[in-house]
Amino acid sequence: MSQCMEIDGSVLEGGGQILRNSISLSAILGIPVRVINIRAGRSKPGLAAQHLKGVQLVAEMCGAKLKGASIGSTDIEFIPGKLRGGHYVADTHTAGSISLLLQVALPCALMADGPVTLDLKGGTNADMAPQIDYMFLVLRPLLLKFKVDFSWKIHKRGYFPRGGGHVTFDIKPVRQLHGVDITEQGDVKSVQGWSFVAGRLPIKMAHQMSDGARSELTHLPNVNIHTYKEDPDTAPDNCNGIIVACDTSTGCVLSGDALGRRGAEPYALGRRAAADLAAALRCGACLDTHAQDQVIIYMLLSAGRSAVKCAQVTLHTRTALHVAQLVAKVNFTIKSEGETNIIECVGLGLVNNNVPT
Secondary structure (H helix, E strand, C coil), X not given: CCCCEEEECCCCXXXXXXXHHHHHHHHHHCCCEEEECCCCCCCCXXXXXXXXXXXXXXXXXXXXXXXXXXXXXXXXXXXXXXXXXXXXXXXXCCXXXXXXXXXXXXXXXXXXXXXXXXXXXXXXXXXXXXXXXXXHHHHHHHHHCCCCCEEXXXXXXXXXXXXXXXXXXXXXXXXXXXXXXXXXXXXXXXXXXXXXXXXCCCHHHHHHHHHHHHHHCCCCCCEEEEEEECCCXXXXXXXXXXXXXXXXXXXXXXXXXXXXXXXXXXXHHHHHHHHHHHHHHXXXXXCCHHHHHHCHHHHHHCECEEEEEECCCCHHHHHHHHHHHHHCCCCEEEEEECCEEEEEEECCCCCCCCCCC
């Protein structure tokens, strides 16, 4: 096999984040990588189903040579080929997060030689990952600033522990991403929210989550939280959750969310989701904690300077920065401004020659 860049998967966050970013950048930049000590700090080290399927998905998209790709493996080699358009399917057969499958595959699809359709199956609303609704409500508007877009269709919702969700994404490749400046929060124009229950759970829980969220957002204008019960044909299993998102006069979109679990009081869940949003707004951030690590790969690929303002820099974000500097050789700076931090870089300006000017 070709000489591989070795990446230690145990550093910083030490979980799936370093693997996803390494594989995405390997496929996009054509750099062979060997990731060792994968998820070394977790109670069950090595590749779980969602990590394995993410690696295999990107490998299929670029015709990669792959070694060590099996459940529990702590060491893989990934030798990328050319990113191709087409129709790709990835199924975790668990409640593994569809959002995290999209996270590893979307940047690669943008640099393919034709349109990409992703049929992703697993958990749509999973703990320890952005809910699928977040990817539409927050991530997509954010990526539009980079001149990136995608469309989607939810066929079925999937929840812990069975999963079974299915979402289709259609992505057109881009010639070049544009740098962004997201450093002015502006004024909140409105807040929208979705509070849901599914399966056998009563609609009363959705109302309680909504009431809890509203109690934390009384100081914000135009708060509209929709409460509903998922169609049993789309979401047959039990779950409850809430996401609240605001848009501002400068085009920022921030959110907070919470997912139900056994013993969690619905009113408190709603309050927690809204409190996360309110805290980000209060400190002057322009990105929420879910977004800050996800934008790093788009910043490094873009043409020119990019700068984003966030609250405390998360461990996931520091991990994304580490991989960006190690694999792509793009240097980022972090400048503290009171309770916020500005993350900045000059991107590679990567050009996809398959897309006409």
